[in-house]
Amino acid sequence: MDEKAKKLIAEAKESIESAMSLQGLEEVRVKYLGKKGEITQALRSLSKYPQEERPAIGRYLNEARETVEGMIEKRRGEIAAIELEMRLKAEEVDVTLPGKRPSIGARHPISVVYEELELIFGHMGFQVYEGPDVELDYNNFEALNVPRNHPSRDIQDTFYISQDLVLRTHTTCVDIRIMKAQKPPIRAIIPGKVYRFDAVDPSHLPVFHQLDGLVVDEGITFGDVKGVLARFAREFFGPDTEVRFRPSYFPFTEPSAEMDVSCVLCHGSGCRLCKYTGWLEILGSGLLHPKVLKEVGFDPEDVSGLAFGMGVDRVSVLKYGIEDIRLLVENDMAFNLQFIHA
Numbered sequence: 001m002d003e004k005a006k007k008l009i010a011e012a013k014e015s016i017e018s019a020m021s022l023q024g025l026e027e028v029r030v031k032y033l034g035k036k037g038e039i040t041q042a043l044r045s046l047s048k049y050p051q052e053e054r055p056a057i058g059r060y061l062n063e064a065r066e067t068v069e070g071m072i073e074k075r076r077g078e079i080a081a082i083e084l085e086m087r088l089k090a091e092e093v094d095v096t097l098p099g100k101r102p103s104i105g106a107r108h109p110i111s112v113v114y115e116e117l118e119l120i121f122g123h124m125g126f127q128v129y130e131g132p133d134v135e136l137d138y139n140n141f142e143a144l145n146v147p148r149n150h151p152s153r154d155i156q157d158t159f160y161i162s163q164d165l166v167l168r169t170h171t172t173c174v175d176i177r178i179m180k181a182q183k184p185p186i187r188a189i190i191p192g193k194v195y196r197f198d199a200v201d202p203s204h205l206p207v208f209h210q211l212d213g214l215v216v217d218e219g220i221t222f223g224d225v226k227g228v229l230a231r232f233a234r235e236f237f238g239p240d241t242e243v244r245f246r247p248s249y250f251p252f253t254e255p256s257a258e259m260d261v262s263c264v265l266c267h268g269s270g271c272r273l274c275k276y277t278g279w280l281e282i283l284g285s286g287l288l289h290p291k292v293l294k295e296v297g298f299d300p301e302d303v304s305g306l307a308f309g310m311g312v313d314r315v316s317v318l319k320y321g322i323e324d325i326r327l328l329v330e331n332d333m334a335f336n337l338q339f340i341h342a
């Protein structure tokens with residue numbers, strides 16, 4: 001019996017040591033110590049042995065049971081340690097791996113330029129106003145001295161919603177809303193989208209961006225137009241920027257002038273961008289026409305005003321050297337990201 005018990009223990013020991021998982025170890029435990037396990041069964045069948053042998057056999061078997069229980073407990077600890085180590089290894093974070101940069105958006109160049117323009121004019125005391133994209137024909141044309149049958153009102157350029165509603169063709173229409181809502185002194189800039197029936201090409205889009213300016217006060221003269229706009233040009237394009245005013249025509253201003261700035265590329269010596277003139281046309285400006293002042297209920301004897309308007313897409317293109325205006329609406333991230341720190 002001694003031999004039999006030793007053999008049982010030796011077998012159990014081998015099974016226990018080769019168990020590689022807690023589940024495998026549990027199977028070994030059931031095999032020897034479970035209800036139907038070999039050691040349990042042997043202890044139960046002690047009665048088969050002669051009376052005088054029973055105590056000795058019983059002692060061996062109990063010793064075997066304790067030994068096997070002890071070995072299983074020890075192995076359980078070892079396996080738990082191995083499993084923990086394997087899990088830690090699997091979950092290990094390699095802190096030397098380069099991180100994945102999350103893809104983030106960028107401000108659109110038009111937004112960047114709008115902010116800069118609002119800052120420049122804000123320093124000169126201008127406040128930002130906005131108006132609706134769908135505008136009354138009255139505000140967009142009639143009140144700005146463009147009556148229904150006026151030749152400058154080219155119906156082909158305008159998106160009509162109805163007889164009396166248009167998609168605004170300029171943000172100048174908001175001038176009327178502002179002047180009807182408040183009394184001078186007024187210093188307003190109006191950023192916003194405008195719409196014209198243009199074919200898309202490298203320098204034209206049917207939806208584009210404008211910034212209009214409006215000043216109404218006592219004694220506003222063309223000197224104010226020059227002062228405000230020359231300061232804007234130097235702050236926006238650089239301190240060495242020169243400006244010139246050329247007579248022009250707009251129905252709502254008198255006198256009217258186009259403002260040019262010295263070419264941002266060649267600084268006046270002549271290049272392809274400025275068509276070898278050394279100058280770039282930037283904006284339209286002038287003193288508010290007395291008819292417009294009267295239309296909103298102001299007396300041209302008491303107050304005068306100035307207005308100007310620029311294409312924000314155009315000044316952005318010039319400032320950043322963008323060759324094709326269509327890039328502004330294609331939402332190409334590689335393009336937009338160039339302005340992330342602008």
Ligand SMILES: [Zn+2]
Pocket residue numbers: 263264265266267268269270271272273274275276278279
């Ligand atoms: Zn040039």
